[in-house]
Amino acid sequence: MTSVATAVPATARRTGDARNAAVVTGMSAVTAIGVGLEEYWRNLLAGACGIRPITRFDTTGYPLRVAGEIPDFDSARVPSRLVVQTDRWTHFGLLAGELALAHAGVDPAELPEYELSVHTASGSGGNEFGQRELQALWAEGPSRVGVYQSIAWFYAATTGQLSIRHGMKGWSGVLVAEQAGGLDVVAQARRSLAQGSAVVLTGATEAALNPAAFTSQIAGGMLSPVGEYLPFDEAAGGYLPGEGGAMFVVEPAERAVARAARPYGVVAGHAATFDPAPGRGRPPGLRRAVETALADAGVAPSDVDVVFADAHGHPSADAAEARVLTEVFGPRGVPVTTTKAATGRLVAGSAALDVVTALLAMRDGVIPPMVNVRRPAFEIDLVLGRPRPAALRTALVLARGYPGFNAALVLRAAAQN
Amino acid sequence: MQPTEFTLTDLVEIMRSCAGVDEGVDLAGDIGDTPFVELGYDSLAVLAFQARIQERTGVPMPDDTVTHMPTPNAAVEFVNRQIQAGVR
Incomplete structure (x- = not known):
C-alpha cells in the first residue's frame, strides 16, 4: 500500500x-x-x-x-x-x-x-x-x-x-x-x-x-x-x-x-477523433482514437484484455470497426463484447454504461456475453453464449457517434490495497 | 362557468399538480403565510401557478403579478380581490 x-x-x-x-x-x-x-x-x-x-x-x-x-x-x-x-x-x-x-x-x-x-x-x-x-x-x-x-x-x-x-x-x-x-x-x-x-x-x-x-x-x-x-x-x-x-x-x-474507498478502476487514457468528410479518401478516425488512447494510457495493444465495442449493428459500420480491431490487435487478438444488443443503443448512455460494465467485469473477472448474436461475420473474438472468466487488468471502451465522432477510453484495474 | 371564489385549497391543488412538492414540506399543514420560496417554489414555479390560476378563474395574471403574491394567502387574496372587482 x-x-x-x-x-x-x-x-x-x-x-x-x-x-x-x-x-x-x-x-x-x-x-x-x-x-x-x-x-x-x-x-x-x-x-x-x-x-x-x-x-x-x-x-x-x-x-x-x-x-x-x-x-x-x-x-x-x-x-x-x-x-x-x-x-x-x-x-x-x-x-x-x-x-x-x-x-x-x-x-x-x-x-x-x-x-x-x-x-x-x-x-x-x-x-x-x-x-x-x-x-x-x-x-x-x-x-x-x-x-x-x-x-x-x-x-x-x-x-x-x-x-x-x-x-x-x-x-x-x-x-x-x-x-x-x-x-x-x-x-x-x-x-x-x-x-x-x-x-x-x-x-x-x-x-x-x-x-x-x-x-x-x-x-x-x-x-x-x-x-x-x-x-x-x-x-x-x-x-x-x-x-x-x-x-x-x-x-x-x-x-x-x-478515505478507504474501493477504487474500481483507473481512467488511464482517452482520445477523441472526428472522421474526414466523405469522399476525401482518408480513413475514418476510429483507429487513430484507439492508438492515441492506448498511448495516453501508456499501454500496448497486447496489454488490452477486453474491448467493449461500439457494435453499431449496421454492416458497413461493423466492418469498419472489425477492421480496426484486427489491424490493432491482430485477427481474433482480443475478446470483444457489447452491452448494446441487450439494452439497445443508448446514444451517450451506452458509452457510460460500458465504462461501468468494464469496471464490473474487472471486479469480478468475467466478460459479459453479447446476446442474440450467433454467426460472427468477422475475424474478431466475440464473447458469445455465456460469460467468459478472465483476469482483466486493462479494458478498452469504444464509441462512435453520428456523424463522425469517435472516442476511445482505456480503463485499468486499480492497484489493490 | 367561472368560480366566484378562489380558495387556498384550490391553490394547493394547483401547486401540487404543476410543480410537485419538496421533500420535507407538508402542503396540508399551515402554509398560508409561508413564502413560496420557503416552500421550495422558485419564481419559475410561481409563474406556472399564475398560468393555471388564470386558466381556472379567468383573472388575468400578467408576469408582474408575482410581486403581489409572495405567499399562498397573498395569492388567494389577490385573486379574490380581482374577482370581486370584476377584473376577468
Missing part, C-alpha cells in the same frame, strides 16, 4: 501521477435489463435481453415497434418537485446520480461545494418534454406551454439538476457528441480533477423513446428494419434504440485511499 499524501495543493495535481490518477469509486446503471448496479450486472451476465415492444407511445404506423424500453420506471424514486420540471432522461440521471454517490459513499453535504463537479453527456436532450410542450403550443396556444419548457429540454438540464440537488457547485458542464460523448465526458471528469475538483459525478443517461426522437432515428436510416440488433453477425441489418445509461463517481486516487 502506498503512503497517503493528504495535503497536495489542488494546483499541483497532475494526471500522470499515480497518486492523482482518476479512479472510479461509485457506479450505477439504469437500463432495460435492470435498474440498479447489481440487478443490471446480474441480468447482463445471465444473458437477459431488454428489447421489447414499445409502450411509451402508440407505434401504429411506425416501421419499428421494439426497443430497449425500461419497463415500469418508478419516477417516485425522483423528488416530485423535480419530476414535473424535468424530462424522463433527467429522471434517469437524477436516480443514477444519487445511486452512484451512495455507492461511492460520498455525501456531498460534507464536502466543500466548489470542489464538487458534475459532467454529463447528452445526445438527445429532453425530447419527450419538448414534444409535449410543442404539441400544447400548436394545439392550444402559447398560454398552455409550461414554464419548465425553458429548462427541461436543454442538454445541460441533467447536469444542472444534479448540481442543484447535491450542492455540487464546482466546474460542471455537458458534452454533446452523440454516442462518443459518453466517453469524452470521462476525460472531462479527469480534467476537472486536474483543475482541483475533489469529486466528479459523471456519465450519461438518455430517453429517446418518444415520437420526436424515434422519428429522427428512423430518418437516420440505420435502424434494423426487422427489429433485431445483431452487431458483427452475418445477419446484422442495423441497430435498435434503447433508453437509460449510467453515472459514476471519479476522484483522485489519493483521496480514495485516504
Whole structure:
C-alpha cells in the first residue's frame, strides 16, 4: 500500500501521477435489463435481453415497434418537485446520480461545494418534454406551454439538476457528441480533477423513446428494419434504440485511499477523433482514437484484455470497426463484447454504461456475453453464449457517434490495497 | 362557468399538480403565510401557478403579478380581490 499524501495543493495535481490518477469509486446503471448496479450486472451476465415492444407511445404506423424500453420506471424514486420540471432522461440521471454517490459513499453535504463537479453527456436532450410542450403550443396556444419548457429540454438540464440537488457547485458542464460523448465526458471528469475538483459525478443517461426522437432515428436510416440488433453477425441489418445509461463517481486516487474507498478502476487514457468528410479518401478516425488512447494510457495493444465495442449493428459500420480491431490487435487478438444488443443503443448512455460494465467485469473477472448474436461475420473474438472468466487488468471502451465522432477510453484495474 | 371564489385549497391543488412538492414540506399543514420560496417554489414555479390560476378563474395574471403574491394567502387574496372587482 502506498503512503497517503493528504495535503497536495489542488494546483499541483497532475494526471500522470499515480497518486492523482482518476479512479472510479461509485457506479450505477439504469437500463432495460435492470435498474440498479447489481440487478443490471446480474441480468447482463445471465444473458437477459431488454428489447421489447414499445409502450411509451402508440407505434401504429411506425416501421419499428421494439426497443430497449425500461419497463415500469418508478419516477417516485425522483423528488416530485423535480419530476414535473424535468424530462424522463433527467429522471434517469437524477436516480443514477444519487445511486452512484451512495455507492461511492460520498455525501456531498460534507464536502466543500466548489470542489464538487458534475459532467454529463447528452445526445438527445429532453425530447419527450419538448414534444409535449410543442404539441400544447400548436394545439392550444402559447398560454398552455409550461414554464419548465425553458429548462427541461436543454442538454445541460441533467447536469444542472444534479448540481442543484447535491450542492455540487464546482466546474460542471455537458458534452454533446452523440454516442462518443459518453466517453469524452470521462476525460472531462479527469480534467476537472486536474483543475482541483475533489469529486466528479459523471456519465450519461438518455430517453429517446418518444415520437420526436424515434422519428429522427428512423430518418437516420440505420435502424434494423426487422427489429433485431445483431452487431458483427452475418445477419446484422442495423441497430435498435434503447433508453437509460449510467453515472459514476471519479476522484483522485489519493483521496480514495485516504478515505478507504474501493477504487474500481483507473481512467488511464482517452482520445477523441472526428472522421474526414466523405469522399476525401482518408480513413475514418476510429483507429487513430484507439492508438492515441492506448498511448495516453501508456499501454500496448497486447496489454488490452477486453474491448467493449461500439457494435453499431449496421454492416458497413461493423466492418469498419472489425477492421480496426484486427489491424490493432491482430485477427481474433482480443475478446470483444457489447452491452448494446441487450439494452439497445443508448446514444451517450451506452458509452457510460460500458465504462461501468468494464469496471464490473474487472471486479469480478468475467466478460459479459453479447446476446442474440450467433454467426460472427468477422475475424474478431466475440464473447458469445455465456460469460467468459478472465483476469482483466486493462479494458478498452469504444464509441462512435453520428456523424463522425469517435472516442476511445482505456480503463485499468486499480492497484489493490 | 367561472368560480366566484378562489380558495387556498384550490391553490394547493394547483401547486401540487404543476410543480410537485419538496421533500420535507407538508402542503396540508399551515402554509398560508409561508413564502413560496420557503416552500421550495422558485419564481419559475410561481409563474406556472399564475398560468393555471388564470386558466381556472379567468383573472388575468400578467408576469408582474408575482410581486403581489409572495405567499399562498397573498395569492388567494389577490385573486379574490380581482374577482370581486370584476377584473376577468
